[in-house]
Amino acid sequence: MESPPRAVVIGASAGAIEALSAILPALPADFGRAILIVVHLPPDRKSILAEIFADKCRLQVREADDKEPILANSVYFAPPDYHMLVETDHYLSLSNEEPVHYSRPSIDILFTTAAEAFKSDLIGVILSGANQDGAEGLRAIENAGGVVLVQQPEQASSSVMPRAALARCRSARALTLDGIASALCELAAG
Numbered sequence: 001m002e003s004p005p006r007a008v009v010i011g012a013s014a015g016a017i018e019a020l021s022a023i024l025p026a027l028p029a030d031f032g033r034a035i036l037i038v039v040h041l042p043p044d045r046k047s048i049l050a051e052i053f054a055d056k057c058r059l060q061v062r063e064a065d066d067k068e069p070i071l072a073n074s075v076y077f078a079p080p081d082y083h084m085l086v087e088t089d090h091y092l093s094l095s096n097e098e099p100v101h102y103s104r105p106s107i108d109i110l111f112t113t114a115a116e117a118f119k120s121d122l123i124g125v126i127l128s129g130a131n132q133d134g135a136e137g138l139r140a141i142e143n144a145g146g147v148v149l150v151q152q153p154e155q156a157s158s159s160v161m162p163r164a165a166l167a168r169c170r171s172a173r174a175l176t177l178d179g180i181a182s183a184l185c186e187l188a189a190g
Contacts, residue, residue, distance in 0.1 A: 006033045006121040007070065007086075008184060009114045011107030011137070013040040013129030015157025017049075020127070021056065022177035023184070024075065029058035032188050033123075035075040036064075036084065036092075036114060038105045040129065043081035050077050066094040078105035085113040101133035111137025120145030123187055125180060126172075127151045129161030135168040147187060148172040149180050 012019055016039040024035075041047050047063060054061040057075065064076040070090045078084035082094040083105050100106035111124055111134060124141035126134045128151055142148045150166050152174045153159035166172050175183060 006072070006188075007114060007118050008033050008035045008123045008125065009111050009137075009141070010035065010037045010125040010127065011039075011111065011129070011134040011161070012037070012127035013103075013131065013133070013158065013161060015128030016040075017052065018128070018157060019151060019177055020053065023125075023181045024053055024059070024061075025056045026178075026181035027057070027059060027184060027188075029073065031059060031185075032072055034070045034072055035059065036070070036078075036086065036110060037075065038078045038084060038107045038110045040103045040105070040107075040131075040133070041080040043104065045080060047077065047080050053077075064092050064094065066092070068092045078110065080105075083109045085109060086117040087113075088117050090117060101131050103131070103133050107134035108137040112140045115140040115144040115146060118144075118146070122146035123149065123184065125149045125151075125184075126161055126165040127177075128156035128158050130158040131160060132164040134161055135164040138165045138172065139168045142169045142171055149183055150174050151180065152176055
């Protein structure tokens with residue numbers, strides 16, 4: 001029987017492309033985990049995040065589809081104006097329920113549902129952003145026994161999101177972007 005996937009969830013807002021550009025291309029093709037990403041996007045425009053990162057990464061990159069299985073060595077971006085949730089059977093689902101912290105997709109919703117599905121086989125990462133979305137979700141990952149990493153606020157384009165996450169999570173490690181990439185590789189390998 002195939003073992004269930006392990007995962008990394010990443011949340012970002014203002015400054016996301018710069019931060020993700022330092023992390024995702026550094027990950028090897030055999031990374032061994034799925035990566036699920038929420039970036040706050042304008043609801044009325046098509047996202048080109050998957051296209052931007054498909055050319056930069058060794059992992060498979062796509063925009064998430066509803067009821068899609070979560071596979072290792074794949075990066076899934078939440079589509080604009082949809083919450084991305086993780087089902088307990090390790091499938092993705094999309095929802096257009098109310099925004100959270102004025103955001104749809106919401107980092108908190110992805111992180112909280114991923115914590116329920118993956119328990120301690122989950123790494124949560126909060127990057128640059130200008131609101132507090134993700135802090136509660138990162139706390140849920142911490143409470144489930146997962147690893148929590150946060151971009152150093154001083155290095156972030158917008159420090160509000162990293163500072164909120166660090167305030168909510170006692171075990172969170174504040175790292176540079178290069179440090180996050182290295183930590184992800186070490187955690188995935190070991």
